[in-house]
Amino acid sequence: MFFNSIHYLFFLPLMFIFYWLMNNLFYKNLILLIASYYFYASWDYRFLLLLIFSTFLDFYTGIKIEKAINKKTWLWISVFINLGLLCVFKYYNFFINSFEVFVYSLGISFHPYLISVILPVGISFYTFHGLSYVIDTYNHKIKAEKNFVNYSLFVSFFPLLVAGPIERATHLLPQIKQDRNFNLIKSVDGLRQILWGLFKKIVIADQCAKLVNLVFDSGTHYSGSTNLLGAFYFSIQIYCDFSGYSDIALGTARLFGIELLNNFSFPYFSRDIAEFWRRWHISLSSWFKDYVYIPLGGSKGNVWLRIRNTFIIFLLSGLWHGANLTFIIWGAINAIYILPLIIFRSNRNNISIVAKGKLFPSLNDFFKILLTFFLTTFSWIFFRSSDVKFALSFINNLFSNSIFTKPQIDTKLILVIIPLFLIEWFGRDHPHALANLPFYKSFFIRWSFYLILTVFILLYAHKGGESQFIYFQF
Amino acid sequence: MHTKEEKVSLFISNFSLYMKQFIFKLLTFCLIIISLIVFGFYLPATPRDRQSLLFSQVFKDSLLNYTPSPRIILIGGSNLSMGINSFILKKDLKLNPINTSIHAAIGLKYMMHHTFKFLKKGDIIILSPEYQQFYGSFADGREELLRVIADIDKKEFFDLQISQISNILKYIPSYCLSKFKLQEYYYNKNDLFLYGSDGYNIFGDYSQHWQFMHVDAPIDNFLLEKYNPTVLSEIQEFNNELEKNGCKLFITFPGYQKSSFTKHKNQINFIYNKLISSGTLKILGNPLEFVQEDSLMYGTSYHLTKRAIDKRTYLFMQKYKNFKN
Numbered sequence: 001m002f003f004n005s006i007h008y009l010f011f012l013p014l015m016f017i018f019y020w021l022m023n024n025l026f027y028k029n030l031i032l033l034i035a036s037y038y039f040y041a042s043w044d045y046r047f048l049l050l051l052i053f054s055t056f057l058d059f060y061t062g063i064k065i066e067k068a069i070n071k072k073t074w075l076w077i078s079v080f081i082n083l084g085l086l087c088v089f090k091y092y093n094f095f096i097n098s099f100e101v102f103v104y105s106l107g108i109s110f111h112p113y114l115i116s117v118i119l120p121v122g123i124s125f126y127t128f129h130g131l132s133y134v135i136d137t138y139n140h141k142i143k144a145e146k147n148f149v150n151y152s153l154f155v156s157f158f159p160l161l162v163a164g165p166i167e168r169a170t171h172l173l174p175q176i177k178q179d180r181n182f183n184l185i186k187s188v189d190g191l192r193q194i195l196w197g198l199f200k201k202i203v204i205a206d207q208c209a210k211l212v213n214l215v216f217d218s219g220t221h222y223s224g225s226t227n228l229l230g231a232f233y234f235s236i237q238i239y240c241d242f243s244g245y246s247d248i249a250l251g252t253a254r255l256f257g258i259e260l261l262n263n264f265s266f267p268y269f270s271r272d273i274a275e276f277w278r279r280w281h282i283s284l285s286s287w288f289k290d291y292v293y294i295p296l297g298g299s300k301g302n303v304w305l306r307i308r309n310t311f312i313i314f315l316l317s318g319l320w321h322g323a324n325l326t327f328i329i330w331g332a333i334n335a336i337y338i339l340p341l342i343i344f345r346s347n348r349n350n351i352s353i354v355a356k357g358k359l360f361p362s363l364n365d366f367f368k369i370l371l372t373f374f375l376t377t378f379s380w381i382f383f384r385s386s387d388v389k390f391a392l393s394f395i396n397n398l399f400s401n402s403i404f405t406k407p408q409i410d411t412k413l414i415l416v417i418i419p420l421f422l423i424e425w426f427g428r429d430h431p432h433a434l435a436n437l438p439f440y441k442s443f444f445i446r447w448s449f450y451l452i453l454t455v456f457i458l459l460y461a462h463k464g465g466e467s468q469f470i471y472f473q474f
Numbered sequence: 475m476h477t478k479e480e481k482v483s484l485f486i487s488n489f490s491l492y493m494k495q496f497i498f499k500l501l502t503f504c505l506i507i508i509s510l511i512v513f514g515f516y517l518p519a520t521p522r523d524r525q526s527l528l529f530s531q532v533f534k535d536s537l538l539n540y541t542p543s544p545r546i547i548l549i550g551g552s553n554l555s556m557g558i559n560s561f562i563l564k565k566d567l568k569l570n571p572i573n574t575s576i577h578a579a580i581g582l583k584y585m586m587h588h589t590f591k592f593l594k595k596g597d598i599i600i601l602s603p604e605y606q607q608f609y610g611s612f613a614d615g616r617e618e619l620l621r622v623i624a625d626i627d628k629k630e631f632f633d634l635q636i637s638q639i640s641n642i643l644k645y646i647p648s649y650c651l652s653k654f655k656l657q658e659y660y661y662n663k664n665d666l667f668l669y670g671s672d673g674y675n676i677f678g679d680y681s682q683h684w685q686f687m688h689v690d691a692p693i694d695n696f697l698l699e700k701y702n703p704t705v706l707s708e709i710q711e712f713n714n715e716l717e718k719n720g721c722k723l724f725i726t727f728p729g730y731q732k733s734s735f736t737k738h739k740n741q742i743n744f745i746y747n748k749l750i751s752s753g754t755l756k757i758l759g760n761p762l763e764f765v766q767e768d769s770l771m772y773g774t775s776y777h778l779t780k781r782a783i784d785k786r787t788y789l790f791m792q793k794y795k796n797f798k799n
Contacts, residue, residue, distance in 0.1 A: 006644065020493065184492040188499065447503070454507055455654070458647040462617070 001042040002468065003248040004201055004461070011039070016255055025179045029153050032256065036158040040121070043162070047120035050085070051156060057081055058130035059151045062137045066144035078134045086127045089119055094323030122162035124320060128287055129155050133169040135291055142169050150176050157258070159249035163242075163469055165263040165283035172260070180257030189435060190254030195453055196434045197247030200240035203456045204420055206463065208237035211409045216384050216394075224403030227394055229411065234384050235377040236417055239268060242281070245469045247432055266428045268376075268421070269354050271368035273337040274347035276376060284320070288313045303343055310342050311335045321383070326391060330382040337375055353428055514650030519625035520658035527680075528622050529671040530576055534678050537572045538592035545570045545594065549585050550602035551578025552680070553728035553776035557602075559787045560677035566791055569598065573678035578776070580622055581615025582607040582705060583638060586712045588630070595720035600790075601709065602726045604776060605738065605761075608706070608745045610699035614641040620649055637704075683772055684780040691771040694734040701741075706748055713755060724794065725749060726758040729766045729786040731775035758793035 001007045015035045022028045041048045061078040065071045087095075096112045103110045133154070136142045145151040154173050160166075215222055215230025222230070246263035253260045267279035277285050289298075296309045311332070318331025341347040354369065355361040361369065381398075385391035427433030439445045523529060538547070546569040548554050554575035563571045574589050582603050593599070607613045614635070620642040623630045631639075652658060673682030713723045727746075735742065742761045749755055770782035778786060 182489055182492055182496075184496055187496055191500070447506075450503065451506060451510075454503075455510070455651050458507075458511075459651050459655075460648070462644050462648050 001039055003245065003252075004198060007042070011035075012252065012255075019256055020182055025177075026149070028180065029149050029176060032157060033149055033153045036153065036156040036161055039158040040156065040161055043121045044118075047123075050120055050123075051126060052152075054082065054085065054126060054130055055152050055155045056148075058134050058155070059145065059148055061134055062144040062151070063146065065134065065137050071138060075134060075138045079131065082127050082131055082134075086123060089123055091319075091323045125164050125166055126155050126161065128166045128284075129169075132166070132287065132291065133173075136169050142173065145169075145173060147177075157253070159252040160260055163245050163249070164281075165246060165249065165261045166287050167261060167283070172258070175258050183257060186254050186257070190251040192434045192450075193247045193251030193254070193432045195251075195450060195457075196432060197244040197249075197251060198457050199453050200244035200247065200420070201469070203460045204416060205237045205240035205244060207413055207416070207460065208233040208240070211413065212237050212384070214409060216386075216390075222397070222408055223405045224398050224400045225405050226408045227398045228403060229407045229409060231377050231381050231384075231394075231398070233413065234380050235268075235373070236420075238380060238383070239264075240420070241469055250432070262431055265431075266424055266433075268373055269369055269425065269428055270372050271350040271354060271365055272341060272347075272372055273334065273375060274341045275350040276372055277334070277338065278351075284317065288317055292316060299342065299345070299347075306342050307339060310338060314338070325388050326382045326385050329388060329391075330379050333379040333382065337379070356429065510654070511647050511650040514653040515624065515646070517653045520653055522658045522661050523621065523625050525670050525672075526621075527669045527671060527673070528576060528580075528618055529625060530674055530678075531622050531626050533671070533674065534572070534574045534576065535592065537678055538574065538589065541570050541572050543570070543594055543596055544568075544598075545572060545596075546598045546600060547571075547589065547593070548573045548575060548600045548602065548678075549589050550575045550728070551580070551582075551585075551604045551607075551776070552576070552774070553578070553604050553730070554602050555674075555678070555680040556683065556772065556777040557729045557783055557786055558679055558790070559780075559783050560675070560679050562784065562787045563791065564677070567794070571677045573674075575602075575678070576622070577618045578604040578606065579612070579616040579618040581619050581638065581641075582613040583635065583708055584615050584619055584622075586708065587633060590712070590715065593716070593719060593721050597721040599716060599721055599723045600726055600758075600794075601712075601723060602728055603705075603709075604728055605730070605742050605745060606694075606699075608748075609701055609741070611637065611641050611702065612699070613702065613705045613708070614638045616641065617645040617649065620645045624649060683777075684783070686772070686779070688769055688771060688779050689773040691731055691734075691768065691774050691777070693731070693737055694775045695737075701744065706752065709749075710752055710754060722756070724756045724758050724797070726790055726793065727761045727764045728776050729764050729778050729782055730761065731768055731771050732765050733768050734775040735761070735765045756797065758790065758797055763793075764789065 001011060015031070019028055019031050022031060037048060037051075040051060058078055061074045064074040065078075068074055100110050100112055133142070133145075133151075137144050145154070150173065153176050154167070154169060157167075157172070157176075212230055212234045215226060216234070243264040250260050250262070261283045263281060263283050265279040265282065267276050270276035270279055293309055293313045296312060297305055298309060299306050314331040314335035315328055316331070317334075318327040318329070321327040321330075338347065341349075350368075354365055360366075378395075381394055382388070382391045385394060423437070424433045426437055427435060430436050437449075439449070519529065546563060546567060548558060548560075548571065552575065554573060555577075558573060560571035560573055563569065574585070586601070589599075603613075614637045619638065623634075670682070673680050675681040709725070716723045730742075746757075746761055749757055764786060766778060766782045766786070770779050770785075771777060772779050
């Protein structure tokens with residue numbers, strides 16, 4: 001069941017009604033849990049067992065870590081099994097194939113056993129949920145949860161189950177355990193955020209996808225200018241697709257009185273790569289920061305240690321996205337981008353919101369934003385390419401004379417992308433773009449704006465089909 | 475200070491007040507959207523729609539109404555509209571051709587049911603379905619079916635099967651709201667030059683592109699869809715009804731692009747074997763015989779250049795004559 005499907009259009013209001021009809025916290029949580037399992041089973045009911053197993057494992061080890069003497073053993077059991085499952089489903093074939101190539105280069109023939117199983121939806125996300133809980137319990141940041149329904153809901157809450165945000169037990173579990181009251185303002189804002197998420201996904205991302213697929217899936221015979229436009233469209237597509245998903249997830253959760261972690265904070269208005277990574281997929285970046293980067297020493301220590309730690313988290317981040325060399329290179333490129341900032345300790349130069357309280361950015365900020373956008377767009381080429389060879393020939397073509405020719409794909413889409421950026425620019429002071437736009441004071445203009453967005457969504461809804469969100473594959 | 479009971483009752487009254495406000499706002503918003511959709515649905519077809527290929531249904535219906543017997547009626551998607559030369563049929567077979575075909579995505583079920591209403595005793599019906607019609611729910615029609623019915627004759631909605639309605643439901647909001655798009659009223663007529671409603675000759679063949687050379691066509695992809703057995707049952711039922719009304723049905727095959735045929739050979743042969751094994755249907759030739767070189771295609775795997783159109787027409791006539799003899 002996709003967020004942009006007709007199925008979900010019926011599922012969400014039904015759950016909303018059932019949920020708020022309950023006046024007992026246990027039943028509210030139970031309804032959300034059943035809804036979440038139904039939501040997950042609609043993808044593939046067989047993997048529901050894997051999700052329940054993973055949930056039970058972390059629930060049980062959490063209790064053991066709190067009570068048992070050999071806490072470390074239980075922690076490692078959980079980490080080993082969680083990562084083991086992730087490796088089997090996601091990375092086994094990649095590593096075994098890489099090993100085969102390596103062994104073959106030494107002149108040894110080796111025919112490994114490959115498994116043919118589809119990747120369970122959301123495994124990377126719920127594994128990281130579970131791991132954060134177990135590690136936080138071990139570090140005494142949170143007490144072990146004794147109620148299985150509460151804990152299961154923390155792992156499986158349907159808005160975040162298949163593509164995040166990657167929640168922390170310290171943030172979500174207390175909300176699950178506390179009775180929730182209906183809040184009109186938050187619910188209306190939740191609907192607004194869902195509307196914006198759907199707009200970004202259906203009107204922008206899905207339309208960009210058609211052109212991106214054309215450029216990236218049909219060889220390298222396009223001109224440099226077409227490749228450049230294709231890469232630009234992919235930057236927009238992946239942002240609108242993933243942040244659109246996150247907006248729908250956060251908005252949905254708010255309808256049930258739950259606040260999820262913000263996952264995007266207008267990353268394309270970043271003035272350097274460090275700022276970009278504080279604003280892009282925030283829940284994953286902060287997960288790696290808290291559970292890998294800081295335990296490794298973080299930015300303390302000498303230069304070489306900082307370089308090592310930076311590379312480790314970016315390479316892991318790349319690998320987290322998928323078992324393909326292209327993702328690892330994408331991670332490495334971003335590590336290289338951020339290195340000068342880490343070395344010269346200027347990675348926290350741009351903390352505040354760009355041009356706060358002003359209508360336009362300064363020229364200096366504007367060029368910094370453009371440069372950061374260009375750098376990220378360049379790295380996305382590897383992220384989107386099917387293999388490294390394709391990415392290299394794509395880039396080679398990009399820097400040819402044909403960059404000065406007319407692009408061979410539609411350029412009209414830019415006319416829709418410009419208003420997107422304008423709205424995001426005016427909403428950048430808030431948790432999401434539609435939270436409080438300058439023209440909201442007029443009821444008529446506000447509702448007209450919502451209606452226009454809805455009409456656009458309905459106009460384009462069937463054109464991309466019920467297309468999957470990019471991050472579902474991770 | 476409120477007592478516990480007072481707090482509970484205050485909470486309940488606040489809750490119901492806020493919830494009422496929320497639901498009221500939401501329903502009002504939905505009502506506005508639904509009103510726009512309903513209003514759009516009843517607005518007449520836009521100028522752009524009237525110029526589109528799909529609007530040629532009006533012309534085709536008039537051909538069905540006024541063409542005298544003896545008649546040969548062609549039913550199919552664009553493999554027929556952009557794949558047959560009715561001048562040759564008329565000259566050689568001494569029959570009055572009516573090419574009813576417009577677009578494959580209208581769905582084979584609708585094509586058969588709609589044409590049936592206009593048939594006269596003695597009519598010869600040639601059915602040439604695209605191979606996709608036998609896979610998935612393609613034969614139930616897509617957005618094109620909705621546009622044909624909603625723009626031309628809304629009463630036809632009542633003749634549709636449930637499977638057809640469920641297939642086109644999702645296109646309704648987009649179709650209705652498209653009536654408010656400025657591009658539907660102010661558009662560049664050259665955009666429709668090649669696929670407009672006025673591109674047909676007097677028999678209903680699409681002839682606007684006959685003067686043009688080959689255009690590369692992408693290879694089809696319907697491998698992921700499942701074979702739909704109800705389509706064959708519908709064809710058999712159509713055949714029975716025609717026989718009862720003194721008409722004859724023949725089935726032939728599209729002039730399909732060679733590389734698409736190679737890719738879907740097994741699926742196409744599967745369809746052919748199913749048609750043959752039905753025992754009651756009159757089949758003209760086989761899919762392989764009608765396959766056309768890629769260099770003879772015009773933009774899609776079913777649209778032919780003039781050279782291929784004539785080649786296919788002669789082959790079809792030869793098969794038809796052989797069958798009759």
